[in-house]
Amino acid sequence: MKDTFRHQGKRQHLVEILKEKGITDKKVLTAINKIPRHFFMDSSFEDHAYQDKAFPIAADQTISQPYTVAFQSELLEVEKGDEILEIGTGSGYQTAVLCELGAKVYSIERQQELYKKTKLFLSKLGYRPKYLTFGDGYKGLPLYKPFDKAIVTAGAPYVPNPLLAQLKIGGRLVIPVGTDSQVMTLFIRKSAKEFEKKEFGEFRFVPLLEDKN
Secondary structure, three states: OOOOHHHHHHHHHHHHHHHHOOOOOHHHHHHHHHOOHHHHOOHHHHHHOOOOOOEEOOOOOEEOOHHHHHHHHHHHOOOOOOEEEEEOOOOOHHHHHHHHOOOEEEEEEOOHHHHHHHHHHHHHHOOOOOEEEEOOHHHOOHHHOOEEEEEEOOEEOOOOHHHHHOEEEEEEEEEEEOOOOEEEEEEEEOOOOOEEEEEEEEEOOOEOOOOOO
16 A cells, blocks of 8 residues: 555645534644555545545444544644543554553544454554553443543433542543444543533544444
């Protein structure tokens, strides 16, 4: 697979679209400008890679819309060295953005087929998440807690308590909550028992499934 000047030009155009839609975090825009999104998609969708749309990938999942990836990444306020829990590795595109931002990423994927494929693929591209596993995202990763930040890349019908519990004080969880459509929600941990909650409008995600296959 090649990353040509044409692809780079399309990426630059995508970044301009994201700016117009209100994304202001320069580090996030730089990461999106750098990562060849067409590598993360079936070659038959290559021409669509730099449109601001979600597209199907393996196991009935999707690669998120670039705006959604940028929006969630911006809400996380990623600092270099942050330990970030990602629920839903998927295609690995959001994982790559977090790695590009300098985060240490701990990612869980519950589709066996996707997990194996993405694990190989990310290392081929040179992205090295700290830990990538196959499992149930609702449980988080208690072994590696506490995390500076956490991000959920699928629609959760409710907020799983373990994800809140595994945040550091001051930590942030970005999660789309709802069934048919989701409200992008940010939780900031203020103390052992207190969380600040903010909501940021409706998005659409594939559902976050509980059982491992």
